[in-house]
Amino acid sequence: MSKKLPFRRVQRARLYEEVAEQIKQAIYDGMLESGDSLPSERELSETFGVGRPTIREALRILNVMGLIDINAGIRGSVVRAVDLRQYLDTLSEHLAYLIRLDRESIQNAWEVRKYLELGIAHSASHNATEQDFRDLEELIQRMEECGNDMYAYFPIAVEFHQKLALATGNSIFYIIWNMFHDILLKGYMPIIEDLFPEGPQRLLSSNRALLSAIKSGDPATIEHAMRAHAEEERLFPKNRLLSKKVTQK
Numbered sequence: 001m002s003k004k005l006p007f008r009r010v011q012r013a014r015l016y017e018e019v020a021e022q023i024k025q026a027i028y029d030g031m032l033e034s035g036d037s038l039p040s041e042r043e044l045s046e047t048f049g050v051g052r053p054t055i056r057e058a059l060r061i062l063n064v065m066g067l068i069d070i071n072a073g074i075r076g077s078v079v080r081a082v083d084l085r086q087y088l089d090t091l092s093e094h095l096a097y098l099i100r101l102d103r104e105s106i107q108n109a110w111e112v113r114k115y116l117e118l119g120i121a122h123s124a125s126h127n128a129t130e131q132d133f134r135d136l137e138e139l140i141q142r143m144e145e146c147g148n149d150m151y152a153y154f155p156i157a158v159e160f161h162q163k164l165a166l167a168t169g170n171s172i173f174y175i176i177w178n179m180f181h182d183i184l185l186k187g188y189m190p191i192i193e194d195l196f197p198e199g200p201q202r203l204l205s206s207n208r209a210l211l212s213a214i215k216s217g218d219p220a221t222i223e224h225a226m227r228a229h230a231e232e233e234r235l236f237p238k239n240r241l242l243s244k245k246v247t248q249k
Contacts, residue, residue, distance in 0.1 A: 005031055005039075007047045015050045019058035022048075027067055027079055034081040038068065041076075113180045117161070118226045120177065123168035125214045125222060132167040136211055139163060143204050150192050153200035160207060164214070206232040 007022050026032045039047065044055045059077055062068045068077045124132070139160040146153040158181065165177040196203065206229040213225035 003031065003036070005047075007044075015048075015054045016057035016061065019044070019048050019050065019054060020061040023058065023062060024065070024067060032079050034079055036079045038077040038079070109180065114230050116173075116177060116180065117230070118223070120161075120165050120168055120173050121210065121214050121222050121226050122219065123170055123173060124164050125217045125219075127169040128164075128167035128214070132163070133211075133215060136160065136163055136167070140204075140208055140211060143200065143207065146200060148199035148201070150196055150200050153204070154192060157200075157203065157207060203232050 005026055007026070023032070023038070032038070038044065038059075041052050041055050041059075045052050048055070059068065059070055063070045063077075066080060068079055070077050128136075139156055143153055143156050143160070146156065161181075162174075162177070165174040168174070206225070210222075210225045210229045213221040216222075
């Protein structure tokens with residue numbers, strides 16, 4: 001192992017936690033990169049001033065965290081490639097748990113989604129291709145063909161926003177968008193007719209206006225269209241009907 005790493009002797013009572021924390025920080029700081037081999041157990045034991053059982057326990061923790069792969073061979077333990085989905089899946093589980101327990105949490109999550117959608121709209125206005133816009137126009141047309149059938153309309157509307165997230169060209173936007181929709185939109189379908197008794201026409205109009213604003217590329221127009229769309233889709237925390245229904249599930 002040729003890299004000079006800033007490890008120091010540990011002093012905590014639970015030594016393996018300190019060892020794991022220092023190695024984790026070296027990975028987060030980029031001093032240990034994906035594919036790098038860690039020093040051998042013997043070298044780590046000497047560096048940290050602890051026994052090999054402590055090193056093994058620290059490596060086990062890092063393995064469970066998804067940061068390293070433990071190998072018994074000559075190469076030793078290796079730093080894994082960072083998988084953002086893994087961490088967002090964990091965050092999604094925590095968020096889903098909070099939403100089940102606390103009405104305020106779903107209101108807060110709904111507000112975050114509102115600003116996420118706004119960021120996606122601005123990004124898509126700069127990065128969407130002509131093919132992206134053709135696909136989005138086709139989805140608008142499919143929504144129009146649903147008439148007053150909310151159950152037919154709604155999956156297409158979700159696909160429309162999914163396509164917008166993809167059109168940003170930013171995989172993080174897309175991953176986080178899916179995380180929120182997997183959690184929050186579960187509350188829509190059981191009560192969709194209560195939320196939108198007038199049918200999909202106003203929602204369709206707001207989606208059509210949003211796409212037009214994104215195609216214009218004008219930030220102020222996008223802001224105005226997204227705010228109108230958010231009010232139609234009940235993205236604001238004031239939507240007590242939705243929060244109440246979902247919390248009761």
